Amino acid sequence: MYKAVFLDKDGTLVKDVPYNVAIEKIKFYPDIFRPLQQLCQAGYKLIVISNQSGISKGYFIESELIRAFDFLTTYLGGHAIPIIDYYYCPHAEGLKEPECTCRKPQPGLLMQAAQEHAIDLSNSWMIGDIMADVAAGNAAGCKTILLDRDQHYRTEVESTIYAHRPDYVCGDFFDVWSTIINDKN
Template sequence: MMNKAIFLDKDGTLIPDIPYNVNPELIRLEKNVVDGLRKLESEGYLLVIISNQAGVAKGYFPEKALLQVETRLNSLLKSEDIKLSGFYYCPHYPGGGSTKYQSSCDCRKPKPGLLFRAAHELNIDLSRSWMIGDILNDVEAGHLAGCRSILIDNGNETEWIMTVDRVPDHKVSSVNEAAEKILNTFEIPKYEQRLEQL
């Protein structure tokens, strides 16, 4: 049987958003995430991070620095008896300074490439999975991959450019609240229902 997953944006969702930070000492879990992640994991969801990391393309830090970020996140979650099943990131940015990373890609959200890759590698049924993030690019990436999507409405989304794929299935204030919505959602919102919200 295929797995179901919760895809989590990293900065501003799982941890506080400190722009371009790769210093493990500054990484901590966001408030109101632990209980929700525990409940989701207990219901059989894999927990998978999906993160844009344009700092690599912009030359702010080397790609290998993300290894210590992954290690720190695994450690923080393990200390709460939570298992992280995957850490996927996009190092690309079209206007980046490094020619190696400035090419167009299918993995930078709102494109769904990282979710497709995770689904392939971790045997995930995207139709039974959710994307949680703090901006509408996260919502769109989830929907384009065939997931349902939740927006953590914490002020980090400032443009509010709406299309049908950018309409979240739920808007909440924390991952804990998102978990409650997920565990109490039995009907899959239809494309037409999102269209009506535009």
């Protein structure tokens, strides 16, 4: 069994441009590179877990999304950061479709990834910038980090409005790295 760091894409690895699949608009956060290299060296598989309702809404087609993922793989691979797979939910929330089991906060994508890559979920982490990421990670049995770059959630997480809590709240990716490396649980 392997251990993994599951990564949300938008707002976590790259700046959140809603429904974007255009390569030229993909902007990586500069703090991700060293920490992700170190996590790979520490034996974590890196897998992207992404909600992509733009497919269901007709904003882009699957092949355009795959092209964007391929760009991520190539770019990060060039920085010694292998992304071993991508899992995405193409469905939209709302009334038009029956509720799927893969759109975060559901854990379906994580469960599928774990099965296909022999991942031990209890020794793995879900990193994301919103509480839906945290809820998905918790439901899958992962440890969870809310990456709260703009300190939007920091106070809210401590209140009772969310049913799910992250194990940790981090302000940047260096904080994510040191949290995972130093975690003793």
